[in-house]
Amino acid sequence: MTTTxxxxxxxxxxxxxxxxxxxxxxxxxxxxxxxxxxxIPEGLRYGGELPVEEPLSEPELxxxxxxxxxxxxxxxxxxxxxxxxxxxxFVPTHVDALIQRQEFMTAYTPYxxxxxxxxxxxxxxxxxxxxxxxxxxxxxxxxxDGASAVAEAVLxxxxxxxxxxxxxxxxxxxxxxxxxxxTYARHLDVEFELLRVDAxxxxxxxxxxxxxxxVILQQPNFFGVVExxxxxxAVVAEASAKFVVAVNEPVAWALTVPxxxxxxxxxxxxxxxxxxxxxxxxxxxxxxxxxxxYVRNLPGRLxxxxxxxxxxxxxxxxxxxxEQHIRRAKxxxxxxxxxxxxxxxxxxxxxxxxxxxxxxxxxxxxxxATYARARLADVSGIGFPFDGPHFxxxxxxxxxxxxxxxxxxxxNGIVPGVPLGRFDAAREHELLICVTEIHTRDDxxxxxxxxxxxxx
Amino acid sequence: MADYPESYKYTKEHEWISVDGDEGTIGITDHAxxxxxxxxxxxxxxxxxxxxxxxxxxxxxxxxxxxxxxxPISGEVTAIHEELVDQPELFxxxxxxxxxxxxxxxxxxxxxxxxxxxxDYVTFLESADxxx
Numbered sequence: 255m256t257t258t259x260x261x262x263x264x265x266x267x268x269x270x271x272x273x274x275x276x277x278x279x280x281x282x283x284x285x286x287x288x289x290x291x292x293x294i295p296e297g298l299r300y301g302g303e304l305p306v307e308e309p310l311s312e313p314e315l316x317x318x319x320x321x322x323x324x325x326x327x328x329x330x331x332x333x334x335x336x337x338x339x340x341x342x343x344f345v346p347t348h349v350d351a352l353i354q355r356q357e358f359m360t361a362y363t364p365y366x367x368x369x370x371x372x373x374x375x376x377x378x379x380x381x382x383x384x385x386x387x388x389x390x391x392x393x394x395x396x397x398x399d400g401a402s403a404v405a406e407a408v409l410x411x412x413x414x415x416x417x418x419x420x421x422x423x424x425x426x427x428x429x430x431x432x433x434x435x436x437t438y439a440r441h442l443d444v445e446f447e448l449l450r451v452d453a454x455x456x457x458x459x460x461x462x463x464x465x466x467x468x469v470i471l472q473q474p475n476f477f478g479v480v481e482x483x484x485x486x487x488a489v490v491a492e493a494s495a496k497f498v499v500a501v502n503e504p505v506a507w508a509l510t511v512p513x514x515x516x517x518x519x520x521x522x523x524x525x526x527x528x529x530x531x532x533x534x535x536x537x538x539x540x541x542x543x544x545x546x547x548y549v550r551n552l553p554g555r556l557x558x559x560x561x562x563x564x565x566x567x568x569x570x571x572x573x574x575x576x577e578q579h580i581r582r583a584k585x586x587x588x589x590x591x592x593x594x595x596x597x598x599x600x601x602x603x604x605x606x607x608x609x610x611x612x613x614x615x616x617x618x619x620x621x622x623a624t625y626a627r628a629r630l631a632d633v634s635g636i637g638f639p640f641d642g643p644h645f646x647x648x649x650x651x652x653x654x655x656x657x658x659x660x661x662x663x664x665x666n667g668i669v670p671g672v673p674l675g676r677f678d679a680a681r682e683h684e685l686l687i688c689v690t691e692i693h694t695r696d697d698x699x700x701x702x703x704x705x706x707x708x709x710x
Numbered sequence: 711m712a713d714y715p716e717s718y719k720y721t722k723e724h725e726w727i728s729v730d731g732d733e734g735t736i737g738i739t740d741h742a743x744x745x746x747x748x749x750x751x752x753x754x755x756x757x758x759x760x761x762x763x764x765x766x767x768x769x770x771x772x773x774x775x776x777x778x779x780x781x782p783i784s785g786e787v788t789a790i791h792e793e794l795v796d797q798p799e800l801f802x803x804x805x806x807x808x809x810x811x812x813x814x815x816x817x818x819x820x821x822x823x824x825x826x827x828x829x830d831y832v833t834f835l836e837s838a839d840x841x842x
Contacts, residue, residue, distance in 0.1 A: 416756070550751070575776040584769075 337688025374569035389514025390543035394554030397540035400524030411468035418443025426475025455479030455640025478647025487517035529599030553587030720831035
């Protein structure tokens with residue numbers, strides 16, 4: 255920006271100097287900066303010094319931040335088996351290389367179709383890939399994360415049913431997802447009822463009364479167990495309630511029957527496993543997919559394919575009347591954005607793998623987790639609370655508290671999993687272990703060794 | 711100048727109602743469809759829903775806007791014109807006839823008297839408030 259102040263000169267990128275401030279205050283017509291707050295009553299103004307430390311110089315600041323950062327150990331620096339909704343998969347280098355292209359990295363929201371064809375096409379491809387994976391008819395352009403996506407699915411089910419009522423959900427639905435959904439629904443006429451998993455780790459659905467508006471299962475569930483969605487779908491089909499299937503780990507869907515073929519009305523969840531690292535638990539890639547007949551109740555952006563005035567294929571944001579900037583309080587959601595760059599990474603990774611690659615990735619995950627479970631079965635004292643089929647996660651029961659076992663392993667550079675006691679006090683001895691394609695046989699043997707030592 | 715049937719009653723929200731005994735039929739006026747442009751979608755209530763006079767009961771969507779539909783009078787919905795969802799162009803072609811939206815049972819015939827006649831509606835359209 256140009257300024258008349260010669261000390262900065264025209265086209266300066268420097269922040270405001272005293273002369274700039276003086277000029278602005280003169281134009282406004284006040285003596286000093288404090289005069290701008292004259293409308294705030296004296297008694298409400300903060301007196302005295304702000305309890306903030308002195309500013310640091312740049313090298314001091316960097317040293318301070320480095321010290322803070324050193325208190326965390328990155329998962330890449332440890333042998334980590336952490337999962338529970340955010341998964342350790344390998345993201346090929348070309349994904350990052352492509353998303354860091356300026357056209358993708360700096361592109362803003364594609365409301366002006368004429369200058370956003372690349373972004374819109376990428377979103378359209380993303381939506382298409384997810385419908386293929388889930389077996390559903392339409393998918394939105396992505397959402398913040400799986401938790402808010404499932405919360406929105408509850409709201410969508412309520413809209414579709416045109417009434418409030420009970421939502422039956424499994425304890426196999428990630429506890430954080432349930433907490434977020436309960437927050438969303440706090441002031442609505444919706445009650446939640448928890449269905450416990452049985453000894454197999456699966457959820458069975460009881461016959462449904464008319465007041466049930468939705469049933470929610472997660473596939474695979476929070477305990478790593480593969481649910482029998484076909485049986486669940488059959489029960490829900492007998493009633494008017496909506497069948498919502500949540501997903502944390504989409505890689506598993508290469509091997510399970512797509513929920514769309516089993517009667518799901520809405521599929522909502524997380525796609526972080528494709529294209530995105532664990533980072534610090536985010537950023538993530540939520541999504542919702544549904545039947546075409548429900549599309550007008552689907553929140554989130556939708557990219558659509560059309561033709562322009564000259565008959566050439568083009569892409570636009572469509573069905574915008576669902577959205578907040580048009581329908582205001584009656585919009586399907588107050589969220590009006592999507593995690594475009596993360597969704598793009600997902601899209602790139604999925605298309606690089608292709609149908610066969612995704613299946614192979616899933617088979618590797620399953621094989622390695624199966625090997626890990628077998629190795630741990632040989633460790634005396636370790637048991638398995640659930641005997642149902644699992645994908646790349648499973649729960650072990652330890653003779654000592656799982657938290658203590660984790661601490662002992664961490665001291666040896668291993669993070670063996672997520673202690674479940676933090677979600678459910680009754681599961682204090684249980685540990686959720688995630689094994690993916692990134693773990694080698696040696697890594698898994700070290701895990702077994704580490705846990706044996708911790709428990710022995 | 712469009713033909714606003716004299717047997718119909720009209721609302722400030724640009725809906726018409728045709729009453730036969732205790733059954734009312736509701737649609738949107740020619741003025742409304744002209745303002746909306748090409749209609750692409752309508753969301754209708756369900757049979758059995760109770761409508762309240764002046765309260766929204768559905769939405770109508772065109773290429774450029776979406777509007778609420780307001781009940782002219784109170785009563786229970788007895789029939790909805792489902793084909794409109796697949797043939798929204800009927801609103802633009804024949805708003806006062808083929809594009810009827812909802813049939814309902816009239817709860818209180820006194821509410822009908824409060825609505826505008828076709829002559830009052832035309833006057834309303836020409837006034838400052840009616841031209842939107």
